[in-house]
Amino acid sequence: SQKAVMNNLFEEVRPYCVGRYLIDLPTSFSRYKLSEKMEDNMWEANISRPDDLYKTYILTKKMYHPAFLQFIQRREKELSVKKTVNIDNMPFLKKTWPLINGGDGIIFERNEGPITSDFIRVLEGYLYTNGVVIKLQKKTINDSDPRYEKQRDGDNIRNDVAKDIFQMQSLMTRLTGRDDNEIPTKPGSCITNAFIATDPSEIEQEDISVGLRSDKLINFRLVLETDNFISEENSVLDRMGEIKNNLAKSRGYLERKGRFSVNGLKMEEFLAVGLQEEKDDPRYRFELYVNEMNSHYKTPSLLLILDNERMAPTTYRKEEIISFWDTISHTIRLRSGAY
Incomplete structure (x- = not known):
């Protein structure tokens, strides 16, 4: 038997x-995760470039489009009302950025946390494609506020937000949702529920994992x-x-x-x-x-x-x-x- x-x-x-x-x-056999909640950040891949200070982390989830729109509205409201311990670090949600090339989604530029100084930012991006929500998250730095002058100790101002936003936007244009049964034929890498087309520079560092059970x-x-x-x-x-x-x-x-x-x-x-x-x-x-x-x-x-x-x-x-x-x-x- x-x-x-x-x-x-x-x-x-x-x-x-x-x-x-x-x-x-x-x-x-199908994929398993310890949590299906996007808020729990069970990352399935990370992408970086050799000169990056921080990696871009990625997770995916299948979702109907109306539910995605509701999620984005709820998330933006959560971030806009969130408070910081030090009032100098307010607002918690610094800015929202659109996707390029008509992408369906948004990028939130926010503080890392309620007690963290706001020169450390987090870019939290969402893309909807082919019935799949793709979440991307990356740390970045903006110490241009005059109150960080002493901390810089004579070093130049560092503001990587615009560069990292463009990098995330560009990565999103190469991401497409897919069914895990669908095998791509173009250059690039498979992650759960999605495909990352090869970057033109061919220098991206890819780190991808998946757990499967039957x-x-x-x-x-x-x-x-x-x-x-x-x-x-x-x-x-x-x-x-x-x-x-x-x-x-x-x-x-x-x-x-x-x-x-x-x-x-x-x-x-x-x-x-x-x-x-x-x-x-x-x-x-x-x-x-x-x-x-x-x-x-x-x-x-x-x-x-x-x-x-x-x-x-x-x-x-x-x-x-x-x-x-x-x-x-x-x-x-x-x-x-x-x-």
Whole structure:
């Protein structure tokens, strides 16, 4: 019966797009988040440029357009009546900025918080596209007020608001909502519910992640993370001694490790097995790495994780979980047209 369930899991399979990569997954897998509220800022991606002081964080949510308009009105009202502890930092909401090229949304320029000096600002932007709300948030600086002259201590005034507003507006013109079943054909990166078309300068640093679960592979989760700028000094297999020691201390052991190539990509993996921290149920953590030491614009890194840590007991045998892992991991590939 367990083998039948595992076979049934792969009866319907579809490609899933994360960043510039594709992986074939059973159709029962879908994204999960700890919170669906935009106010909780469960970021799904961050985008930056090499000279940025602060990153732009992104999250998405499917929503009907009337509900989006109501949300924007409510949010603007919340920010406009919010107070600061120091009256010199008022108003809390400094300005609203429109989107360019007829974009449907708004950018709020506001204080970071009620007790923070207002030379630190937050740009909180919202874009509505194809039934998806995309929230962007980025810190910026404006210390042009004369009361910050002493704090500047002779340094030049720094006002990055206009530059960062333009950068956010430009990024929004390259964002489009999409269904996660839709695989783009243009250069760019997939995030949950949306697609980011490649920037013309080709220097943006992308950091994207998604968590997935299936109601057919109960009590397991998949995580995919990709970036194009963080390269490790050594590989996961080079760190295996430390990993083995940590596993031994936490009631685990190494089931398998190694290197292999699939679809023109060199991969490294390790499969750890053991017992849960507070009970004697089986615990699994499998990790696979692509371009871990060579993460650049056209060779983005990818991390795939399958685990059931601190979850309810699984009914699957170790061999079945490994078979599932081998099936999906060997489908990883760069999306055609990603560059």
